[in-house]
Amino acid sequence: MIFVLRFFKFLFSLLIAALIACVGVAATYGTKWWRELPDYRQLDNLTRSLGSETKVYARDSTPLGTLIPRIGEQAISRTIVTLDEISPFMEAALIANEDRRFFEHYGLDPYGLGRQVQRVARGDTAQGGSTLTNQLVKNTLLLAEYNQARTPDRKVKEWLLSVQVERSFTKEEILQSYLNTIYWGDGGPVELYGIYSAAQAYFRTTPKKLTLAQSAYLTVLVPRAARYFDYKAMRPLMKTLFTRMVEDRWITQAQADAAWKENLQPRGWKVIYDANGNVTSAKLVDRTQKELKAVVTTRAPHFMGQVEQELVRRFGRDKVYGSGGLRVYTTLDPRVQNATETASRDTTYLPPGATLAATVIDPYTGEVLGMIGQKLRGSEPPSDWNNAAQGQRQIGSTIKPLLYTTALSTGLTQAHEEDDKPVSFPCKGCKDGVYEPKNFEGATTYRNMTIREALDRSLNLVTVRLADRIGLQTFFGKLRELGIPPNDGTGLAAALGAVETTPIKMAASYAPFVNGGLYRAPRYISRVTTARGEVLYDAANDPVRPARVWTPQVAFLGLDMIRGVVNDWTEPQGGLAARSKFGDWPVAGKTGTSNFVKDLWFVGTTPLYTGAVWVGKQQGGGNPEYYYSGQVAAPIWRRMMELAHQGQTVRQFSEPPGILYADSPDPRYLRDVKIAVLDPQYRDAANTEVQADVPTPTQYRETSYRRPANDPRSVLISVDRTTNRQATEFTPPENIVQRRVYIEQLPAYAPDPSPQPLPDETPDPAAVKAARSAGNAPQTVPVPATP
Numbered sequence: 001m002i003f004v005l006r007f008f009k010f011l012f013s014l015l016i017a018a019l020i021a022c023v024g025v026a027a028t029y030g031t032k033w034w035r036e037l038p039d040y041r042q043l044d045n046l047t048r049s050l051g052s053e054t055k056v057y058a059r060d061s062t063p064l065g066t067l068i069p070r071i072g073e074q075a076i077s078r079t080i081v082t083l084d085e086i087s088p089f090m091e092a093a094l095i096a097n098e099d100r101r102f103f104e105h106y107g108l109d110p111y112g113l114g115r116q117v118q119r120v121a122r123g124d125t126a127q128g129g130s131t132l133t134n135q136l137v138k139n140t141l142l143l144a145e146y147n148q149a150r151t152p153d154r155k156v157k158e159w160l161l162s163v164q165v166e167r168s169f170t171k172e173e174i175l176q177s178y179l180n181t182i183y184w185g186d187g188g189p190v191e192l193y194g195i196y197s198a199a200q201a202y203f204r205t206t207p208k209k210l211t212l213a214q215s216a217y218l219t220v221l222v223p224r225a226a227r228y229f230d231y232k233a234m235r236p237l238m239k240t241l242f243t244r245m246v247e248d249r250w251i252t253q254a255q256a257d258a259a260w261k262e263n264l265q266p267r268g269w270k271v272i273y274d275a276n277g278n279v280t281s282a283k284l285v286d287r288t289q290k291e292l293k294a295v296v297t298t299r300a301p302h303f304m305g306q307v308e309q310e311l312v313r314r315f316g317r318d319k320v321y322g323s324g325g326l327r328v329y330t331t332l333d334p335r336v337q338n339a340t341e342t343a344s345r346d347t348t349y350l351p352p353g354a355t356l357a358a359t360v361i362d363p364y365t366g367e368v369l370g371m372i373g374q375k376l377r378g379s380e381p382p383s384d385w386n387n388a389a390q391g392q393r394q395i396g397s398t399i400k401p402l403l404y405t406t407a408l409s410t411g412l413t414q415a416h417e418e419d420d421k422p423v424s425f426p427c428k429g430c431k432d433g434v435y436e437p438k439n440f441e442g443a444t445t446y447r448n449m450t451i452r453e454a455l456d457r458s459l460n461l462v463t464v465r466l467a468d469r470i471g472l473q474t475f476f477g478k479l480r481e482l483g484i485p486p487n488d489g490t491g492l493a494a495a496l497g498a499v500e501t502t503p504i505k506m507a508a509s510y511a512p513f514v515n516g517g518l519y520r521a522p523r524y525i526s527r528v529t530t531a532r533g534e535v536l537y538d539a540a541n542d543p544v545r546p547a548r549v550w551t552p553q554v555a556f557l558g559l560d561m562i563r564g565v566v567n568d569w570t571e572p573q574g575g576l577a578a579r580s581k582f583g584d585w586p587v588a589g590k591t592g593t594s595n596f597v598k599d600l601w602f603v604g605t606t607p608l609y610t611g612a613v614w615v616g617k618q619q620g621g622g623n624p625e626y627y628y629s630g631q632v633a634a635p636i637w638r639r640m641m642e643l644a645h646q647g648q649t650v651r652q653f654s655e656p657p658g659i660l661y662a663d664s665p666d667p668r669y670l671r672d673v674k675i676a677v678l679d680p681q682y683r684d685a686a687n688t689e690v691q692a693d694v695p696t697p698t699q700y701r702e703t704s705y706r707r708p709a710n711d712p713r714s715v716l717i718s719v720d721r722t723t724n725r726q727a728t729e730f731t732p733p734e735n736i737v738q739r740r741v742y743i744e745q746l747p748a749y750a751p752d753p754s755p756q757p758l759p760d761e762t763p764d765p766a767a768v769k770a771a772r773s774a775g776n777a778p779q780t781v782p783v784p785a786t787p
Contacts, residue, residue: 053079054326056307058334059367059526064299067308067320067328077190077197077292083176086195087210091175092250093219097241099132100248103171133162136178179207184218185225188291192225201290202228202266212251212259216241217266228290231269231282266290300337302373302386303330307524314537315528326536329527331367336360336609339643340370347375347636351597351627356615357387357503358640363511363610366520366546368504370644385618388503393599393614395484395506396497396592396629397458401565402509403495404455404463405558406478407470409550409688414452414561414675415665418465420445425468425492435492437464440593453669455561456568458576458591460496467495474688481549482509482519497592503612506603510612513562513588514605514653517555518546552656553678553685559605559653560676563588566604568670579634580604582642584650589637591629596622602633607651609644613637658682726751 054067066079083091095102130138165174183191184198192198195207198218203210210218220237221227227234242256251259261277267290272281307330311320320326340358347356360370373386385391408414422444427435437460438444444461454462467475475495476486484501486494501509508522528537550558566587569575576591580602589604600615613633658679664670678685718727720735727736728751 054311054320054328056304056328056330058299058330058332058337060334061329062334064307064330064332065301065304067304067311077187077192077194077201079194079196080180081194081196081207083172083179086179086207087215089212089215089251090179090195090207090210090218092245092248093212093215093241094179094222095132095175096245096248096250097219098135098222100244102132102175105131105166131162132178133165133174136174136181137161137165139181139183182222183225184221185228185290188288190292192292197292201292204267211262212255213238213262213264216245216259217264228266229284229287231266231271231284232279235279299334300332300371301382301384302388303332303337303368303371303524305384305386306368306371306389310524311528314525319536325531327529327531327533328525330524331362331365331369331526332371332524333369336370336644338370339640339646340372341376342643343636343640344372344374344376345378346639349632349635350375350615351600351617351632353617353621354615355387355618356613356636357391358611358613358636359388359504359507360609360611360640360644361504361507361511361522363513363515363605366508366511366523367526368522368524369609370640371504387614387618391502391614391618392500393502393616394497394500394594396594396599396601398506398590398592398601398603398612399479399495399497399499400455400458400463401513401558401562401590402478402482403467403470403475404451404561405513405550405554406475406688407451407466408557408561409478409554409686410470410474411683411686412451412470413677414557415450415662415677417448417450418454418462418469420447420449420454420459420461423461423465425464427491437461437492437496449669450665452561452564452568452675453666455590456565456576458565463495464492467492478549478688481547482512483521484509497594503601503603503614506601507610507612510562510589510603510605511610512549512555513559514607514610515555516552516654516656517548517550519549520546551685551687553658553682554688556653556656556659557676557678559588562590562604563653564673564675565590568673576628576630577602577604577634579630580638580641582638583645585641585645586653587641588653589634591634593629597627598622600627600629600633602629602637604637604641606641606645607653608648609641611637611641611644613640658685 056064056067058064169177180194180196182195183193184195184201185192187197187201190197192201195218198221199205199207199210199214202218203214205214216238217234219241220234227237239260242251242259245251246253246256261273261275263271263273265271268284268287270281270283270285271279274280307328308320311326311328315326340360344356344358350356355375357373358371359368361368371386371388372382373388373390374382376382387393407416420439422436422438424434424436427433439460440458445459449459449462451462451466454466472492472494479486479494479499483505484499486499490498504522508520512519523539525537526539527535529535549555563586566575566577566580566589569578571578577589580589581587585606585608587604587606589602592601592603593599598616598620601613603612604610613636615629615632615636658681660677660679661674662677664673664675718731718736719725720727720731
């Protein structure tokens with residue numbers, strides 16, 4: 001007996017000790033977990049920040065669309081709505097299915113927990129038991145820490161936080177937050193979170209318009225969104241839900257019967273019912289029908305994509321997608337965008353399989369006013385790929401004005417002459433070791449001509465010689481300043497357009513012609529604020545300043561050359577760009593075509609807007625027959641611009657001081673044409689020199705395309721790099737360079753026999769000033785001699 005008493009006393013002591021130990025352990029862990037709890041008061045801000053989308057507006061503050069929030073790399077479709085914006089059927093179905101005592105408990109449901117204990121005791125798998133509050137806490141406050149992982153400490157924290165949330169928020173606030181955060185499946189490019197995205201994805205409706213049947217369908221998806229793929233298996237679950245809703249007096253039996261017989265057609269499914277609402281056939285015809293786009297917009301989708309990229313670049317992904325939503329005011333002009341889209345839709349003359357891209361910018365600010373990256377066809381949505389900003393294409397002869405203006409900036413004039421004759425250059429990797437460019441379609445005049453005429457005709461031979469004269473390093477330096485750097489290893493072919501870039505960058509590179517020589521990178525955003533109005537970015541206060549590429553005078557000389565491309569020849573005479581003209585507006589621009597007619601371009605400007613149009617096959621590949629840029633791209637540009645200019649007062653190009661006008665240097669070619677020349681008093685405006693930190697152009701070619709010194713077909717000669725001919729006793733020593741050429745090329749390097757201009761052919765500055773004072777502007781003078 002004594003032994004038994006001692007045993008029970010020992011057992012009792014052991015139990016007490018174990019109990020104390022358990023309490024101690026529980027207290028220790030409880031204290032630890034309590035200290036680790038996130039602040040429950042963050043719930044309101046957290047649900048809003050996760051759900052708020054970045055709203056984007058045009059320059060007139062009209063909505064363009066929204067940018068979907070993201071978690072990591074995954075876009076999340078979630079738009080915050082209030083309970084007033086949600087169908088009562090949806091609220092009732094959710095409560096009846098997920099938490100029938102939602103309005104009775106305080107975050108923990110003892111009946112639900114009791115059922116789970118019984119299931120575990122019987123050896124069954126735990127199922128359900130979580131309240132809506134538990135699920136809300138798990139999907140918001142504890143999501144970052146546990147990411148849905150099932151651990152004891154997460155469950156305890158979930159319970160503790162649920163009690164705190166219930167004490168601090170109303171049931172309506174909790175229900176609203178839950179409906180805005182619950183996961184509803186895969187939406188293709190986005191993940192579907194919240195009732196708004198679910199209603200949009202599965203039924204293309206708003207939460208307010210959800211029917212009883214639709215609400216029951218969405219509710220049955222909540223525990224497991226993959227049920228979408230087995231519609232027949234969902235129907236019994238919906239039947240059960242209707243029964244529970246009737247039992248809980250959310251709906252009447254008549255409403256339940258009517259909902260059961262509703263012709264419910266979730267997106268992507270083709271379902272046939274009998275008269276009693278039973279499914280006779282259910283087929284998943286296209287699962288992509290329930291997909292939502294990562295960028296939701298009804299306007300300018302390609303422009304919106306660039307806005308998104310610029311936002312991420314400026315502020316980072318977390319700020320754009322996780323800060324509670326931004327308000328973005330962009331540069332897009334709806335009127336110009338409409339003009340761009342209309343020109344795209346109206347275009348019918350395209351090579352087989354070709355698409356297009358078009359863009360318009362403000363040349364004085366760099367603001368992108370309109371953009372379309374694909375050929376539009378009726379109301380059909382365009383493909384996502386944006387050829388205007390993403391498509392790197394060879395730019396062909398549209399690069400020539402940039403070369404010719406660079407030449408003018410070194411001191412040459414439009415009257416400078418080069419030979420339009422066959423020429424070859426040493427070239428490592430080229431056929432037979434030489435680069436032998438040819439004019440388009442092989443046409444050659446075999447004469448000297450001015451670079452004004454050569455640009456009008458878009459002659460390759462003259463262009464390559466001009467590039468050789470000023471030096472590739474000098475030219476490439478300008479291209480880098482203009483935002484279109486050449487590819488590594490590119491040689492003289494770059495002067496003919498063997499450079500790849502996008503239409504938006506080409507438009508930006510032409511803007512300096514009209515704005516006085518300043519380059520500005522294309523810009524899509526004017527102002528960004530938070531949802532509360534805090535200004536994050538304002539272009540008016542942006543410290544980024546434009547880069548000076550050319551002086552105003554040189555820029556205008558270049559503008560005058562591309563104005564000549566459009567106007568010197570009429571279309572019957574073979575004008576390459578005459579089809580770009582519209583109304584009374586002055587137009588300047590250049591066509592361009594890459595090898596094998598892969599890419600067709602027109603880039604041009606008016607005093608108001610600068611724009612670029614590209615036509616070609618998105619996947620590359622040439623065309624079996626010739627298409628001319630002047631016949632394809634130029635009319636699209638004209639249509640776009642004439643619509644964009646409607647209602648605007650006609651104005652002329654702004655002319656800086658220091659510009660004179662001279663008679664045509666070759667009346668046989670151009671009659672009654674005046675060309676712009678630099679006033680001698682502004683001689684310093686031509687201020688570009690060969691880069692001092694690189695070899696001269698000739699030396700560069702000798703090192704990069706070295707012809708063997710022992711080649712019996714070649715000879716070393718002294719060349720005047722300013723004339724590209726053999727040096728004479730009158731050539732200044734600093735202009736003499738050594739060049740190895742083929743013997744058969746020697747005639748092309750013979751000294752220029754033409755007499756030099758007499759000193760009195762240079763206009764007298766005093767006479768020019770007097771003429772201007774008398775009002776005889778523009779002053780016509782002989783063309784100054786090329787330095």
